[in-house]
């Protein structure tokens with residue numbers, strides 16, 4: 001360390017030394033060499049890994065069920081009212097038990113901007129933005145999702161923010177399936193002070 | 207009989223070297239992309255084959271199946287000729303390059319070079335200089351401003367760096383009293399010429415970077431201002447010929463660095479077979495080329511010319527003078 005400082009001082013005093021020996025270029029080369037052998041930050045999605053979103057992540061909509069396994073939504077239409085892009089269609093009706101339930105509940109995911117206002121507006125906590133983010137479709141009609149699909153969609157993650165190992169199925173119904181529940185913290189490879197970051201994230205997000 | 211065997215041996219050697227030269231860019235592109243990736247903390251190609259090893263093959267297939275576009279207003283003959291013209295000299299150079307001394311197979315002595323010319327070095331510099339025609343033709347025939355500007359820049363660059371390059375090897379020639387690469391390497395049996403010629407090596411290396419059009423001297427294909435330089439209009443297989451020749455030039459420069467300054471196939475300390483030592487050293491130089499590429503930004507055009515004419519040329523002349531005094 002001492003010798004390095006002495007060298008730096010010498011160079012500051014006589015700038016020509018740096019120019020003659022290309023110290024700036026050598027510094028650059030040393031830096032790239034260091035990076036060459038450092039850990040890569042690539043997340044190998046979709047082949048081997050997949051990111052689990054945080055609980056706060058706003059993805060594909062999901063309709064929650066109550067304790068009887070019934071749709072929680074009471075078709076009050078508040079969500080469709082508040083929606084800035086007008087992409088929720090709710091048609092209420094009365095079911096056999098005389099309860100107000102949606103006859104039609106459709107979300108146009110192609111138009112939705114995932115602001116989460118519907119989730120905030122809902123008095124029954126029925127609609128929510130879940131954790132699914134892989135729902136690309138070939139036709140825009142396919143992004144018009146109905147009640148059944150919404151009831152079966154994946155809800156929010158419990159912890160999230162991690163990279164789990166996954167498997168890629170490149171068939172017609174292409175998908176990436178996570179193979180485990182918990183993985184490594186996705187920030188680990190990017191931020192070197194691993195422990196500090198991890199603890200702070202856990203403190204805030206749980 | 208003797209004559210026929212000799213002819214057959216030479217033919218086989220030529221074919222083997224040509225095939226190797228066609229194949230060598232495949233691992234080189236893979237290596238380049240891997241090095242690029244890791245320097246930028248990425249992984250590089252990972253999907254085709256083990257760690258993306260087959261990626262260059264996939265890319266080659268893709269290039270083969272691509273539509274071969276010739277621009278409407280292009281000079282069709284020159285446009286078709288240019289890739290070939292730029293591909294031939296890098297191959298022709300390897301006629302004079304020795305890869306080792308000789309091995310005996312079944313009692314028959316086979317030399318690891320096609321021909322040991324007494325003017326080998328001169329031949330290599332001259333033939334390598336011909337590559338510039340491919341660049342000029344390509345840029346001119348495309349009839350596009352970017353291609354033309356790119357090829358003009360390349361010409362100016364290649365011509366101005368060929369001079370210091372030629373001068374920088376004179377020191378080596380003076381030390382070894384020969385232009386034959388075999389003699390030059392054998393003269394370095396005990397002490398590599400890098401010890402006597404650090405300045406010469408530096409000039410040769412920098413000029414070599416410029417000759418191979420690698421960063422920081424890759425003005426010919428400065429993506430930011432020229433599209434892709436002289437091969438902007440090329441696609442498919444014709445484009446890959448340009449790439450092929452670029453990689454071969456890089457290989458040639460690396461080999462020359464090793465032959466002229468780093469003792470060729472003579473090893474130090476660890477006794478390894480000569481070809482392995484040779485390959486290791488060449489590999490190291492190729493790595494350095496790629497390492498440079500992903501470290502440095504590109505020089506501005508006037509800086510490039512300044513370095514060539516105002517720094518490297520006087521330095522190379524000074525080096526000749528120094529070598530003369532040293533020998534005297």
Ligand code: SF4
Pocket residue numbers: 079082083084085086087088107111112113114115116117118119
């Ligand atoms: S997230 Fe926003 S845009 Fe999307 S459906 Fe809900 S309210 Fe509408």
Ligand code: SF4
Pocket residue numbers: 072073074075076077078079080090121122123124125126127
């Ligand atoms: S999802 Fe909530 S806000 Fe929307 S209609 Fe149903 S209960 Fe009302």
